[in-house]
Amino acid sequence: MNFAYYPGCSAAGSSADYEMSTRAVCRALKIGLQEIPDWNCCGSTPAHAVDTELSAALCVRNLDLAARMDAATVVTPCPSCLSNLKHAGKRMENPAFRARVNELLDNPAAEKLPETTSVMQAIASCRTAADIAANVCKPLKGLKIAAYYGCLMSRPAGLMQFGDPENPTLMESLLSACGAEMVDFPLKTECCGASFGIPERPMTAVNSGRILEVAANMGVDAVAVACPLCQMNLDLRQKQAAKAVNVFFNMPVLYYTQLMGLAFGFDPRELGLHKLCVSADPLLQKLDALRREEALAEAKAKAAEGGNA
Amino acid sequence: MRGVQLGLKDQVLNSRSLWMCLSCSTCSLRCPNDIDVAAVMETLRHMARKEGRVTVPKVEKFWFSFLDTVRRFGRTYEIGTMALYMLRSMRVFTDVDLAPAALAKQKLGFKPHVTPNGGAEAVGRILKRYEERAKREGVRP
Numbered sequence: 001m002n003f004a005y006y007p008g009c010s011a012a013g014s015s016a017d018y019e020m021s022t023r024a025v026c027r028a029l030k031i032g033l034q035e036i037p038d039w040n041c042c043g044s045t046p047a048h049a050v051d052t053e054l055s056a057a058l059c060v061r062n063l064d065l066a067a068r069m070d071a072a073t074v075v076t077p078c079p080s081c082l083s084n085l086k087h088a089g090k091r092m093e094n095p096a097f098r099a100r101v102n103e104l105l106d107n108p109a110a111e112k113l114p115e116t117t118s119v120m121q122a123i124a125s126c127r128t129a130a131d132i133a134a135n136v137c138k139p140l141k142g143l144k145i146a147a148y149y150g151c152l153m154s155r156p157a158g159l160m161q162f163g164d165p166e167n168p169t170l171m172e173s174l175l176s177a178c179g180a181e182m183v184d185f186p187l188k189t190e191c192c193g194a195s196f197g198i199p200e201r202p203m204t205a206v207n208s209g210r211i212l213e214v215a216a217n218m219g220v221d222a223v224a225v226a227c228p229l230c231q232m233n234l235d236l237r238q239k240q241a242a243k244a245v246n247v248f249f250n251m252p253v254l255y256y257t258q259l260m261g262l263a264f265g266f267d268p269r270e271l272g273l274h275k276l277c278v279s280a281d282p283l284l285q286k287l288d289a290l291r292r293e294e295a296l297a298e299a300k301a302k303a304a305e306g307g308n309a
Numbered sequence: 310m311r312g313v314q315l316g317l318k319d320q321v322l323n324s325r326s327l328w329m330c331l332s333c334s335t336c337s338l339r340c341p342n343d344i345d346v347a348a349v350m351e352t353l354r355h356m357a358r359k360e361g362r363v364t365v366p367k368v369e370k371f372w373f374s375f376l377d378t379v380r381r382f383g384r385t386y387e388i389g390t391m392a393l394y395m396l397r398s399m400r401v402f403t404d405v406d407l408a409p410a411a412l413a414k415q416k417l418g419f420k421p422h423v424t425p426n427g428g429a430e431a432v433g434r435i436l437k438r439y440e441e442r443a444k445r446e447g448v449r450p
Contacts, residue, residue: 009385012422016415038428040383045332046372047379049354051450054439058379061431104438106431155334156345165338191333198394198403199371200329236407236416275414 002032003122004071004114006062006085008078008228009041014236015078015228017272021257022077022119024271028135028264029127033075036065042084045195053097057104059088060113067110074114075122077257079152079227085116086159118153120226120256121162124170132177137265139179142290143283145259146185146220147171148211150192150230165189171224171256178263183218187211192233201240208233209245221283222252224259231255235277252280262287310344313353322357328365330354359448370397376436383424383432387417 011019026033039062048055063085066074076082092098092113102108117125123132149168157165166189172182190211193204212234215223225231234241235253242249254276261271262284273280312321321327327350336346363369374393378386395401411417423429443450 009422010387012384013387013418014411014416038383038424038426040424040428040432041379041385043379044375044385046375049332049351049372050358050376051355051439051443052351054436057435057439058432061435103442104435106434151331151333151335155338156347157338189335191331191335194331194333195371196329196331196368198391199365199367199398201404203329203331232416236411240406275416277410277414277416 002034002071003073003075004066004069005033005035006039006042006066006074006076006081006116007035008076008081009044010078010228014232015255017275018077018228018231018255018257020270020272021255021261021266024261024266025257025264026119026123028261028266029123029131031123031126034069034071036062036069036071036074038065042081044080044084048084048087052091053100053104055084056088056091056097056101059085060092060101060109061105063089063113063116064105064107064109066114067112071114073122074116075119076116077119077226079118079150080229082116082118083152083160089113089116090159118162118226120153120170120174123174129173129177132174132260136178136263138263138287138291140175140259140263140287141179141181141294143180143222143287144183144218144220145175145180146183146215146218146223147175147188147256148185148215148223148225148230148234149188150225150227151189151194153226154189171226175224175256175259178260180259180263183220185215185218185220187214192230194229194233197233197237197240202244204233204237205240205244208237209241209243209247212238212241212249212251213245213247216247216249216251220251221286222254222259222280224254224256226256238278250278250282252276252278252283254280254283310346310349313349321353322360322362323364325364326350327354327357328363328368359443361449367398367400370394373397378421380433380436381429382421383429384422386421388419389421 043055043058154162154165154168193207197204258271334347375390378389440450
Protein backbone atom coordinates (compact mmCIF):
# COMPACT_ATOMS: atom_id res chain seq x y z
CA MET A 1 0.00 0.00 0.00
CA ASN A 2 1.43 3.38 -1.04
CA PHE A 3 0.43 6.81 0.22
CA ALA A 4 1.51 10.35 -0.64
CA TYR A 5 3.19 11.59 2.54
CA TYR A 6 2.94 15.09 3.99
CA PRO A 7 5.36 15.31 6.97
CA GLY A 8 4.47 18.84 8.16
CA CYS A 9 6.96 21.46 9.33
CA SER A 10 7.49 20.23 12.87
CA ALA A 11 8.81 16.95 11.41
CA ALA A 12 11.96 18.87 10.49
CA GLY A 13 12.25 20.55 13.89
CA SER A 14 10.49 20.06 17.20
CA SER A 15 8.98 16.67 16.35
CA ALA A 16 11.89 15.05 14.49
CA ASP A 17 11.35 12.06 16.81
CA TYR A 18 7.75 11.66 15.59
CA GLU A 19 9.04 11.67 12.03
CA MET A 20 11.77 9.08 12.77
CA SER A 21 9.38 6.75 14.56
CA THR A 22 6.55 7.17 12.03
CA ARG A 23 8.86 6.19 9.20
CA ALA A 24 10.29 3.26 11.20
CA VAL A 25 6.86 1.85 12.07
CA CYS A 26 5.54 2.22 8.51
CA ARG A 27 8.72 0.58 7.16
CA ALA A 28 8.21 -2.38 9.50
CA LEU A 29 4.56 -2.70 8.47
CA LYS A 30 5.51 -2.33 4.78
CA ILE A 31 3.35 0.77 4.32
CA GLY A 32 4.93 2.93 1.59
CA LEU A 33 5.21 6.67 2.31
CA GLN A 34 6.04 8.71 -0.76
CA GLU A 35 6.91 12.24 0.33
CA ILE A 36 5.20 15.02 -1.65
CA PRO A 37 8.02 16.86 -3.41
CA ASP A 38 8.39 20.56 -2.47
CA TRP A 39 5.58 20.46 0.12
CA ASN A 40 4.95 23.70 2.01
CA CYS A 41 3.52 24.67 5.40
CA CYS A 42 -0.26 24.16 5.73
CA GLY A 43 -0.46 27.53 7.51
CA SER A 44 -1.40 25.86 10.80
CA THR A 45 -3.59 27.86 13.21
CA PRO A 46 -2.24 31.32 12.23
CA ALA A 47 -3.41 31.01 8.59
CA HIS A 48 -6.94 29.80 9.32
CA ALA A 49 -7.33 32.26 12.17
CA VAL A 50 -6.44 35.08 9.76
CA ASP A 51 -8.32 34.00 6.63
CA THR A 52 -10.04 30.82 5.43
CA GLU A 53 -9.08 31.29 1.77
CA LEU A 54 -5.43 31.96 2.60
CA SER A 55 -5.32 28.79 4.71
CA ALA A 56 -6.95 26.79 1.90
CA ALA A 57 -4.53 28.14 -0.74
CA LEU A 58 -1.52 27.03 1.32
CA CYS A 59 -3.07 23.56 1.78
CA VAL A 60 -4.31 23.15 -1.77
CA ARG A 61 -0.85 23.76 -3.22
CA ASN A 62 0.17 20.52 -1.42
CA LEU A 63 -2.94 18.58 -2.42
CA ASP A 64 -2.39 19.67 -6.03
CA LEU A 65 1.20 18.40 -5.95
CA ALA A 66 -0.07 15.09 -4.57
CA ALA A 67 -2.73 14.91 -7.32
CA ARG A 68 0.08 15.25 -9.85
CA MET A 69 1.77 12.24 -8.22
CA ASP A 70 -1.45 10.34 -9.02
CA ALA A 71 -1.98 9.79 -5.31
CA ALA A 72 -5.50 8.87 -4.18
CA THR A 73 -4.73 9.52 -0.52
CA VAL A 74 -2.42 11.89 1.34
CA VAL A 75 -1.38 10.85 4.84
CA THR A 76 0.09 13.07 7.53
CA PRO A 77 1.16 12.36 11.12
CA CYS A 78 0.21 15.85 12.40
CA PRO A 79 -3.42 16.47 13.46
CA SER A 80 -3.19 20.21 12.80
CA CYS A 81 -1.96 19.66 9.23
CA LEU A 82 -4.60 16.95 8.85
CA SER A 83 -7.40 19.26 9.96
CA ASN A 84 -6.28 22.05 7.61
CA LEU A 85 -5.79 19.76 4.60
CA LYS A 86 -9.17 18.10 5.18
CA HIS A 87 -11.00 21.41 5.61
CA ALA A 88 -9.38 22.79 2.45
CA GLY A 89 -10.21 19.70 0.37
CA LYS A 90 -13.85 19.81 1.53
CA ARG A 91 -14.26 23.55 0.92
CA MET A 92 -12.83 23.25 -2.60
CA GLU A 93 -15.98 21.32 -3.52
CA ASN A 94 -17.75 24.71 -3.44
CA PRO A 95 -17.14 26.32 -6.90
CA ALA A 96 -17.24 29.92 -5.60
CA PHE A 97 -14.70 29.10 -2.88
CA ARG A 98 -12.54 27.20 -5.37
CA ALA A 99 -12.45 30.22 -7.69
CA ARG A 100 -11.33 32.53 -4.85
CA VAL A 101 -8.56 30.09 -3.83
CA ASN A 102 -7.42 29.56 -7.43
CA GLU A 103 -6.90 33.35 -7.67
CA LEU A 104 -4.22 33.02 -4.99
CA LEU A 105 -2.38 30.10 -6.62
CA ASP A 106 0.18 30.09 -9.46
CA ASN A 107 -2.02 27.68 -11.41
CA PRO A 108 -5.60 26.50 -10.83
CA ALA A 109 -5.83 23.40 -8.62
CA ALA A 110 -6.56 19.96 -10.09
CA GLU A 111 -10.29 19.25 -10.43
CA LYS A 112 -9.99 16.09 -8.37
CA LEU A 113 -7.95 16.56 -5.21
CA PRO A 114 -6.82 13.54 -3.16
CA GLU A 115 -8.40 12.59 0.17
CA THR A 116 -6.41 13.20 3.35
CA THR A 117 -6.13 10.91 6.35
CA SER A 118 -3.93 10.47 9.40
CA VAL A 119 -1.02 8.04 9.47
CA MET A 120 -2.78 6.38 12.42
CA GLN A 121 -5.94 5.71 10.39
CA ALA A 122 -3.89 4.64 7.38
CA ILE A 123 -2.11 2.02 9.51
CA ALA A 124 -5.41 0.76 10.90
CA SER A 125 -7.06 0.72 7.46
CA CYS A 126 -4.49 -1.54 5.84
CA ARG A 127 -3.09 -3.58 8.77
CA THR A 128 -5.08 -5.70 11.23
CA ALA A 129 -4.29 -6.09 14.92
CA ALA A 130 -2.90 -9.53 14.04
CA ASP A 131 -0.56 -7.97 11.38
CA ILE A 132 0.71 -5.55 14.02
CA ALA A 133 1.09 -8.26 16.66
CA ALA A 134 3.08 -10.32 14.14
CA ASN A 135 5.72 -7.54 14.07
CA VAL A 136 6.02 -7.34 17.86
CA CYS A 137 9.21 -8.85 19.24
CA LYS A 138 9.31 -6.95 22.53
CA PRO A 139 5.73 -6.76 23.84
CA LEU A 140 4.75 -3.72 25.92
CA LYS A 141 2.97 -6.08 28.35
CA GLY A 142 3.12 -4.69 31.87
CA LEU A 143 3.29 -1.05 30.80
CA LYS A 144 0.30 1.11 31.71
CA ILE A 145 -0.33 3.82 29.12
CA ALA A 146 -2.82 6.69 28.75
CA ALA A 147 -3.76 7.55 25.16
CA TYR A 148 -4.15 11.31 24.68
CA TYR A 149 -5.55 12.54 21.35
CA GLY A 150 -6.08 16.26 21.91
CA CYS A 151 -8.62 18.28 19.94
CA LEU A 152 -8.10 17.97 16.26
CA MET A 153 -7.88 14.23 15.57
CA SER A 154 -11.58 13.74 16.26
CA ARG A 155 -13.14 17.20 15.80
CA PRO A 156 -15.19 18.32 13.93
CA ALA A 157 -16.59 14.81 13.97
CA GLY A 158 -18.28 14.85 10.56
CA LEU A 159 -15.11 15.90 8.76
CA MET A 160 -12.51 13.94 10.72
CA GLN A 161 -14.34 10.58 10.71
CA PHE A 162 -12.37 9.36 13.70
CA GLY A 163 -15.02 7.37 15.55
CA ASP A 164 -16.65 8.70 18.71
CA PRO A 165 -15.36 12.31 18.90
CA GLU A 166 -15.43 12.29 22.72
CA ASN A 167 -14.03 8.80 23.11
CA PRO A 168 -11.82 7.75 20.21
CA THR A 169 -10.14 4.37 20.72
CA LEU A 170 -7.88 3.86 17.70
CA MET A 171 -4.61 4.55 19.54
CA GLU A 172 -5.68 2.09 22.24
CA SER A 173 -6.29 -0.56 19.56
CA LEU A 174 -2.83 -0.10 18.03
CA LEU A 175 -0.98 -0.06 21.34
CA SER A 176 -3.01 -2.96 22.78
CA ALA A 177 -1.96 -4.95 19.73
CA CYS A 178 1.60 -4.26 20.93
CA GLY A 179 0.73 -5.63 24.37
CA ALA A 180 0.35 -2.39 26.34
CA GLU A 181 -2.24 -2.02 29.08
CA MET A 182 -4.34 1.01 28.10
CA VAL A 183 -6.18 2.91 30.83
CA ASP A 184 -9.56 4.52 30.23
CA PHE A 185 -8.26 8.10 30.17
CA PRO A 186 -11.06 10.61 30.75
CA LEU A 187 -9.19 13.68 29.41
CA LYS A 188 -8.17 12.07 26.12
CA THR A 189 -9.79 14.74 23.95
CA GLU A 190 -9.35 17.80 26.20
CA CYS A 191 -7.31 20.70 24.79
CA CYS A 192 -3.66 21.03 25.94
CA GLY A 193 -3.62 24.79 25.32
CA ALA A 194 -2.25 24.56 21.78
CA SER A 195 -0.06 27.35 20.44
CA PHE A 196 -1.02 29.76 23.24
CA GLY A 197 2.05 28.55 25.15
CA ILE A 198 3.88 31.47 23.58
CA PRO A 199 1.48 34.44 23.73
CA GLU A 200 -0.62 33.30 26.74
CA ARG A 201 1.41 30.85 28.79
CA PRO A 202 -0.88 30.47 31.88
CA MET A 203 -3.72 29.09 29.78
CA THR A 204 -1.58 26.38 28.22
CA ALA A 205 0.13 25.57 31.54
CA VAL A 206 -3.19 25.04 33.35
CA ASN A 207 -4.70 22.93 30.57
CA SER A 208 -1.62 20.74 30.21
CA GLY A 209 -1.18 20.54 33.97
CA ARG A 210 -4.68 19.14 34.41
CA ILE A 211 -4.07 16.46 31.77
CA LEU A 212 -0.75 15.39 33.32
CA GLU A 213 -2.21 15.40 36.83
CA VAL A 214 -5.05 13.02 35.94
CA ALA A 215 -2.66 10.75 34.03
CA ALA A 216 -0.24 10.68 36.98
CA ASN A 217 -3.07 9.88 39.40
CA MET A 218 -4.05 6.93 37.24
CA GLY A 219 -0.55 5.53 37.76
CA VAL A 220 0.46 5.32 34.11
CA ASP A 221 4.04 4.77 32.98
CA ALA A 222 3.65 7.19 30.07
CA VAL A 223 1.22 9.32 28.10
CA ALA A 224 0.98 8.41 24.41
CA VAL A 225 0.28 11.25 21.98
CA ALA A 226 -0.23 11.78 18.25
CA CYS A 227 0.26 15.56 17.97
CA PRO A 228 3.57 17.49 17.89
CA LEU A 229 2.08 20.49 19.69
CA CYS A 230 0.44 18.39 22.42
CA GLN A 231 3.75 16.58 22.85
CA MET A 232 5.63 19.88 23.21
CA ASN A 233 3.15 21.26 25.75
CA LEU A 234 3.15 18.10 27.87
CA ASP A 235 6.89 17.35 27.60
CA LEU A 236 9.01 20.47 26.97
CA ARG A 237 6.57 22.59 28.99
CA GLN A 238 6.01 19.97 31.73
CA LYS A 239 7.71 22.11 34.41
CA GLN A 240 5.52 25.12 33.52
CA ALA A 241 2.46 22.86 33.67
CA ALA A 242 3.56 21.42 37.03
CA LYS A 243 3.94 24.90 38.49
CA ALA A 244 0.45 25.87 37.30
CA VAL A 245 -1.24 22.99 39.10
CA ASN A 246 1.25 22.77 41.97
CA VAL A 247 2.20 19.12 41.48
CA PHE A 248 5.58 17.66 40.55
CA PHE A 249 5.56 15.39 37.53
CA ASN A 250 8.08 13.11 35.94
CA MET A 251 5.86 11.79 33.19
CA PRO A 252 7.34 10.60 29.89
CA VAL A 253 5.22 11.73 26.93
CA LEU A 254 5.87 9.55 23.89
CA TYR A 255 4.46 9.52 20.40
CA TYR A 256 2.36 6.38 19.86
CA THR A 257 4.73 5.52 17.01
CA GLN A 258 7.69 5.52 19.43
CA LEU A 259 5.88 2.99 21.62
CA MET A 260 4.98 0.84 18.62
CA GLY A 261 8.58 1.08 17.39
CA LEU A 262 9.87 -0.14 20.78
CA ALA A 263 7.53 -3.12 20.57
CA PHE A 264 8.78 -3.79 17.03
CA GLY A 265 12.31 -4.02 18.44
CA PHE A 266 13.78 -0.77 17.05
CA ASP A 267 16.68 0.79 18.91
CA PRO A 268 15.42 3.70 21.10
CA ARG A 269 17.80 6.07 19.29
CA GLU A 270 16.32 5.15 15.91
CA LEU A 271 12.95 6.24 17.32
CA GLY A 272 14.33 9.53 18.63
CA LEU A 273 13.73 8.71 22.30
CA HIS A 274 16.84 10.72 23.20
CA LYS A 275 14.96 13.85 22.07
CA LEU A 276 12.34 13.63 24.82
CA CYS A 277 12.76 16.29 27.50
CA VAL A 278 11.34 14.07 30.26
CA SER A 279 13.50 10.98 29.94
CA ALA A 280 11.87 7.69 28.98
CA ASP A 281 14.76 5.73 30.56
CA PRO A 282 12.73 4.54 33.61
CA LEU A 283 10.11 3.19 31.21
CA LEU A 284 12.76 1.45 29.08
CA GLN A 285 14.36 -0.07 32.18
CA LYS A 286 11.00 -1.29 33.43
CA LEU A 287 10.22 -2.82 30.04
CA ASP A 288 13.61 -4.58 29.90
CA ALA A 289 13.24 -5.88 33.46
CA LEU A 290 9.72 -7.20 32.72
CA ARG A 291 10.90 -9.05 29.59
CA ARG A 292 14.00 -10.40 31.40
CA GLU A 293 11.86 -11.77 34.24
CA GLU A 294 9.53 -13.33 31.73
CA ALA A 295 12.37 -14.98 29.86
CA LEU A 296 13.82 -16.25 33.12
CA ALA A 297 10.49 -17.69 34.25
CA GLU A 298 10.07 -19.33 30.87
CA ALA A 299 13.56 -20.84 31.00
CA LYS A 300 12.86 -22.15 34.52
CA ALA A 301 9.58 -23.68 33.41
CA LYS A 302 11.33 -25.31 30.49
CA ALA A 303 14.08 -26.65 32.70
CA ALA A 304 11.48 -28.07 35.11
CA GLU A 305 9.69 -29.68 32.21
CA GLY A 306 13.00 -31.13 30.99
CA GLY A 307 13.68 -32.54 34.46
CA ASN A 308 10.29 -34.21 34.57
CA ALA A 309 10.68 -35.82 31.18
CA MET B 310 -23.86 33.65 20.72
CA ARG B 311 -26.57 35.68 22.44
CA GLY B 312 -24.70 38.87 21.56
CA VAL B 313 -24.72 37.88 17.90
CA GLN B 314 -28.44 37.15 17.99
CA LEU B 315 -29.14 40.52 19.59
CA GLY B 316 -26.99 42.31 17.02
CA LEU B 317 -24.57 43.75 19.60
CA LYS B 318 -21.87 44.18 16.98
CA ASP B 319 -19.44 46.37 18.92
CA GLN B 320 -19.66 44.32 22.06
CA VAL B 321 -19.09 41.07 20.16
CA LEU B 322 -16.31 42.21 17.83
CA ASN B 323 -14.39 43.96 20.62
CA SER B 324 -14.58 41.03 23.05
CA ARG B 325 -11.46 39.31 24.38
CA SER B 326 -13.06 35.87 23.98
CA LEU B 327 -12.55 35.99 20.22
CA TRP B 328 -8.79 36.13 20.75
CA MET B 329 -8.52 33.74 23.66
CA CYS B 330 -10.38 30.93 21.85
CA LEU B 331 -8.11 27.93 21.23
CA SER B 332 -10.29 26.60 18.38
CA CYS B 333 -10.57 23.24 20.15
CA SER B 334 -14.14 22.78 18.81
CA THR B 335 -15.46 21.21 22.02
CA CYS B 336 -18.25 23.80 22.09
CA SER B 337 -19.46 22.84 18.58
CA LEU B 338 -19.48 19.18 19.52
CA ARG B 339 -21.47 19.64 22.74
CA CYS B 340 -23.91 22.41 21.73
CA PRO B 341 -27.42 21.07 22.41
CA ASN B 342 -28.78 23.27 19.60
CA ASP B 343 -26.13 22.00 17.20
CA ILE B 344 -24.65 25.45 16.60
CA ASP B 345 -21.11 25.29 15.16
CA VAL B 346 -19.83 27.70 17.79
CA ALA B 347 -16.17 27.30 16.75
CA ALA B 348 -16.98 28.30 13.16
CA VAL B 349 -18.99 31.30 14.42
CA MET B 350 -16.04 32.34 16.62
CA GLU B 351 -13.64 32.04 13.70
CA THR B 352 -15.92 34.08 11.43
CA LEU B 353 -16.28 36.78 14.09
CA ARG B 354 -12.49 36.86 14.47
CA HIS B 355 -12.13 37.35 10.72
CA MET B 356 -14.73 40.15 10.77
CA ALA B 357 -13.04 41.88 13.71
CA ARG B 358 -9.58 41.66 12.14
CA LYS B 359 -10.76 42.99 8.80
CA GLU B 360 -12.13 46.06 10.58
CA GLY B 361 -8.89 46.49 12.50
CA ARG B 362 -10.37 45.49 15.86
CA VAL B 363 -7.80 43.38 17.70
CA THR B 364 -8.55 43.34 21.42
CA VAL B 365 -5.62 41.04 22.34
CA PRO B 366 -2.82 42.19 19.98
CA LYS B 367 -0.16 39.76 21.25
CA VAL B 368 -2.10 36.81 19.84
CA GLU B 369 -2.25 38.38 16.39
CA LYS B 370 1.44 39.31 16.64
CA PHE B 371 2.27 35.67 17.23
CA TRP B 372 0.24 34.61 14.16
CA PHE B 373 2.02 37.07 11.88
CA SER B 374 5.44 36.12 13.25
CA PHE B 375 4.62 32.57 12.22
CA LEU B 376 3.27 33.51 8.78
CA ASP B 377 6.28 35.75 8.04
CA THR B 378 8.58 32.73 8.28
CA VAL B 379 6.26 30.70 6.03
CA ARG B 380 6.24 33.49 3.45
CA ARG B 381 10.03 33.58 3.42
CA PHE B 382 10.89 29.87 3.56
CA GLY B 383 7.71 28.04 2.52
CA ARG B 384 7.87 26.16 5.82
CA THR B 385 7.68 27.19 9.45
CA TYR B 386 10.95 28.25 11.03
CA GLU B 387 10.45 27.82 14.76
CA ILE B 388 13.37 29.89 16.08
CA GLY B 389 12.60 32.60 13.51
CA THR B 390 8.97 32.74 14.66
CA MET B 391 10.09 33.17 18.27
CA ALA B 392 12.58 35.90 17.39
CA LEU B 393 10.04 37.86 15.33
CA TYR B 394 7.42 37.50 18.07
CA MET B 395 9.83 38.78 20.72
CA LEU B 396 10.60 41.81 18.56
CA ARG B 397 6.96 42.53 17.75
CA SER B 398 5.63 42.08 21.26
CA MET B 399 8.68 43.55 23.07
CA ARG B 400 8.57 40.45 25.29
CA VAL B 401 12.20 39.47 24.82
CA PHE B 402 12.20 36.91 27.62
CA THR B 403 9.32 34.80 26.29
CA ASP B 404 10.12 31.16 27.05
CA VAL B 405 13.86 31.70 27.58
CA ASP B 406 13.49 29.19 30.43
CA LEU B 407 12.81 26.52 27.81
CA ALA B 408 15.79 27.37 25.60
CA PRO B 409 18.41 25.15 27.33
CA ALA B 410 16.26 21.99 27.11
CA ALA B 411 15.02 22.74 23.61
CA LEU B 412 18.50 23.38 22.29
CA ALA B 413 20.20 20.50 24.13
CA LYS B 414 17.68 18.04 22.68
CA GLN B 415 18.02 19.68 19.25
CA LYS B 416 14.29 20.25 19.33
CA LEU B 417 14.74 23.43 17.34
CA GLY B 418 16.69 23.57 14.11
CA PHE B 419 19.01 26.58 13.86
CA LYS B 420 18.77 26.56 10.11
CA PRO B 421 15.44 27.22 8.41
CA HIS B 422 13.96 24.42 6.35
CA VAL B 423 13.28 25.84 2.89
CA THR B 424 10.76 24.36 0.43
CA PRO B 425 12.99 23.36 -2.50
CA ASN B 426 12.59 23.81 -6.26
CA GLY B 427 11.03 27.26 -6.14
CA GLY B 428 8.34 26.14 -3.65
CA ALA B 429 9.27 28.83 -1.12
CA GLU B 430 8.86 31.51 -3.81
CA ALA B 431 5.48 30.02 -4.82
CA VAL B 432 4.31 30.30 -1.20
CA GLY B 433 5.58 33.89 -1.07
CA ARG B 434 3.45 34.65 -4.12
CA ILE B 435 0.33 33.14 -2.46
CA LEU B 436 0.74 35.47 0.52
CA LYS B 437 1.49 38.44 -1.74
CA ARG B 438 -1.65 37.85 -3.86
CA TYR B 439 -3.70 37.45 -0.67
CA GLU B 440 -2.50 40.84 0.62
CA GLU B 441 -3.00 42.59 -2.70
CA ARG B 442 -6.53 41.24 -3.01
CA ALA B 443 -7.41 42.30 0.56
CA LYS B 444 -6.16 45.80 -0.25
CA ARG B 445 -8.23 45.91 -3.45
CA GLU B 446 -11.28 44.84 -1.50
CA GLY B 447 -10.62 47.46 1.15
CA VAL B 448 -10.10 45.14 4.13
CA ARG B 449 -7.18 44.71 6.48
CA PRO B 450 -5.18 41.63 5.34
